[in-house]
Amino acid sequence: MVATVLSVANATKRFGGLVAVNNLSFEVQQNEVMGIIGPNGSGKTTMMNLISGALRVSEGSIGLNGRFISTLTASQINQRGIARTFQLVRVLPGLGVVENCMAGMVFGHRRLWGDQARYEAGKLIERVGLSGKEAVPVGSLTYIDQKRLELARALASSPKLLLLDEWLAGLNPTELQEGIDLIRSLREEGITIILVEHVMDAIRSLCDRCIVMAAGSKIAEGSPGEVLADPEVVKVYIGEDV
Amino acid sequence: MSHENEIKSLVWGAVLLVLAACVPLVANGYWMSIALTIAMFTVLATSWSLFSGPTHYISLATAAFFGVGGYLVGTGMSDYNMDFWTMVAIAPVVGAVLAFLIGIATLRLSGVYFVIFTLGLAEMIRTLVSWIQNNFTGSRGLYVLTDLTEADIYIYLVILAAVVYLVGWWVNRSRLGFALRIIGNDETVARHVGINTATSKVILFTFSGFVAALVGALIAPRYTYIEPNGVFSPEISFIVVIMALLGGTGRLWGPIVGVIPFALLQEYINANYSNYSTLVMGIAFLVIVYFLPKGVVGRIEQLLASRGRSTW
Ligand SMILES: Nc1ncnc2c1ncn2[C@@H]1O[C@H](COP(=O)(O)OP(=O)(O)O)[C@@H](O)[C@H]1O
Ligand SMILES: [Mg+2]
Numbered sequence: 359m360v361a362t363v364l365s366v367a368n369a370t371k372r373f374g375g376l377v378a379v380n381n382l383s384f385e386v387q388q389n390e391v392m393g394i395i396g397p398n399g400s401g402k403t404t405m406m407n408l409i410s411g412a413l414r415v416s417e418g419s420i421g422l423n424g425r426f427i428s429t430l431t432a433s434q435i436n437q438r439g440i441a442r443t444f445q446l447v448r449v450l451p452g453l454g455v456v457e458n459c460m461a462g463m464v465f466g467h468r469r470l471w472g473d474q475a476r477y478e479a480g481k482l483i484e485r486v487g488l489s490g491k492e493a494v495p496v497g498s499l500t501y502i503d504q505k506r507l508e509l510a511r512a513l514a515s516s517p518k519l520l521l522l523d524e525w526l527a528g529l530n531p532t533e534l535q536e537g538i539d540l541i542r543s544l545r546e547e548g549i550t551i552i553l554v555e556h557v558m559d560a561i562r563s564l565c566d567r568c569i570v571m572a573a574g575s576k577i578a579e580g581s582p583g584e585v586l587a588d589p590e591v592v593k594v595y596i597g598e599d600v
Numbered sequence: 601m602s603h604e605n606e607i608k609s610l611v612w613g614a615v616l617l618v619l620a621a622c623v624p625l626v627a628n629g630y631w632m633s634i635a636l637t638i639a640m641f642t643v644l645a646t647s648w649s650l651f652s653g654p655t656h657y658i659s660l661a662t663a664a665f666f667g668v669g670g671y672l673v674g675t676g677m678s679d680y681n682m683d684f685w686t687m688v689a690i691a692p693v694v695g696a697v698l699a700f701l702i703g704i705a706t707l708r709l710s711g712v713y714f715v716i717f718t719l720g721l722a723e724m725i726r727t728l729v730s731w732i733q734n735n736f737t738g739s740r741g742l743y744v745l746t747d748l749t750e751a752d753i754y755i756y757l758v759i760l761a762a763v764v765y766l767v768g769w770w771v772n773r774s775r776l777g778f779a780l781r782i783i784g785n786d787e788t789v790a791r792h793v794g795i796n797t798a799t800s801k802v803i804l805f806t807f808s809g810f811v812a813a814l815v816g817a818l819i820a821p822r823y824t825y826i827e828p829n830g831v832f833s834p835e836i837s838f839i840v841v842i843m844a845l846l847g848g849t850g851r852l853w854g855p856i857v858g859v860i861p862f863a864l865l866q867e868y869i870n871a872n873y874s875n876y877s878t879l880v881m882g883i884a885f886l887v888i889v890y891f892l893p894k895g896v897v898g899r900i901e902q903l904l905a906s907r908g909r910s911t912w
Contacts, residue, residue: 431791432792444788450786453781464778
């Protein structure tokens with residue numbers, strides 16, 4: 359039996375007159391990697407913000423493992439097992455590499471602290487490929503390394519659901535391949551992931567299923583091969599870099 | 601920090617504390633008075649830093665809590681015949697409740713809005729208390745007559761400083777301290793790693809309000825006559841901020857490094873060029889902002905670190 363981890367029902371988000379997310383519904387199953395694609399401004403990040411609790415839905419509901427979460431705060435939602443990265447990378451410049459990673463495991467449901475937290479953080483830093491950079495000031499890390507660090511922080515909470523918002527954007531071809539491999543290894547570990555991406559190669563090779571958003575609404579859903587062949591999807595992407 | 605280092609800093613702290621407690625044995629009246637001022641601002645600036653240091657929320661409400669402490673002792677003793685020590689017990693509780701309420705009210709504010717709002721609230725409280733004093737209770741004036749000497753008050757403040765340092769030391773190595781540092785770096789990230797940002801901030805802000813009111817109450821006998829406009833003076837809030845930032849808020853012992861020279865400088869200016877004390881405050885503020893954004897302590901650590909690197 360497949361277990362539903364996340365269910366979004368008729369979620370709508372309005373910013374004044376602008377409807378950024380319009381009556382969106384979808385589900386994410388355990389161990390599934392689901393992609394959200396769509397042109398810029400179609401509401402993908404807003405949808406991630408609704409799930410993580412950064413924003414509250416105007417209408418509709420969001421459930422995690424059968425529990426209603428759409429009125430909880432971001433910190434409560436994190437404690438119930440959702441972790442995320444941000445489209446514009448957000449590391450903590452005043453903290454060290456290890457502390458940045460520890461931040462993810464101290465306050466959530468794991469509540470690790472002290473030597474054990476340092477030890478677990480060390481393992482994760484190695485896992486995302488940052489070994490040897492523990493002493494580098496976070497602000498001096500390269501862009502991809504900051505993204506790795508943000509991923510390590512998100513993984514630190516051992517999330518039931520991981521949200522990655524354009525985590526692969528802005529990487530050069532070598533880094534991109536490393537990034538895709540890294541996410542694939544997470545997938546193989548069985549982590550449930552929602553992936554917002556523009557990189558179609560990544561969508562094709564990583565996602566079991568994806569939904570396509572345009573102007574806040576869902577216009578297609580299915581396997582990457584199916585939706586990318588859908589004429590309506592092709593139409594919204596005309597003029598975009600696919 | 602390693603275990604050994606922690607023991608070492610605790611021993612150092614204890615030695616310095618004993619030395620500080622010996623000041624009344626050697627100081628004459630003039631220096632005792634300066635030492636008392638230094639002790640008062642050390643406690644105020646250090647407890648202010650416990651909240652504002654890691655979070656970077658610059659509070660200008662210190663005078664409100666300090667003033668509540670002084671005023672409660674004054675009105676309690678003059679208007680209600682209360683005992684000094686009873687009022688010393690009540691004042692910090694009221695200060696903490698007030699700080700808790702201000703903390704809740706300012707939760708959604710950050711940056712300059714927080715600064716202005718805390719200043720505005722403090723001024724509002726000052727005006728309110730003056731008005732009450734002038735219209736209802738104040739006909740006789742607020743006298744705080746005790747047989748405490750400046751040296752006695754000084755010792756109480758040194759003990760209070762020791763408690764504040766211990767609390768600060770404990771907070772710094774606790775989850776709460778870690779949470780505050782994350783909040784100071786990026787509050788959005790803080791929320792997304794499961795930190796209840798409101799609770800963390802309000803706890804520390806309430807503690808700083810508790811301590812400031814206690815300082816205001818303990819030091820009230822020094823003034824003998826309490827004037828609401830004096831104990832609630834916004835200058836107190838500004839001086840606390842300047843001293844703490846001058847020393848540096850990155851370390852627990854940072855603020856005192858700013859308190860001692862600034863208190864001496866102020867004393868000198870007041871004695872010789874009393875018209876210029878506001879000017880000195882302004883210049884000190886500019887110097888901090890432009891040349892010492894991380895305070896003296898931060899600057900020294902920076903220099904040590906770069907020397908360490910260049911000798912490799
Ligand atoms: N906090 C906000 N306030 C107002 N408008 C917003 C906010 N966040 C996003 N928007 C608007 O919502 C729309 C969708 O944005 P976004 O979700 O960032 O799109 P995407 O991630 O798909 O590029 C855009 O028109 C954007 O300007
Ligand atoms: Mg986006």
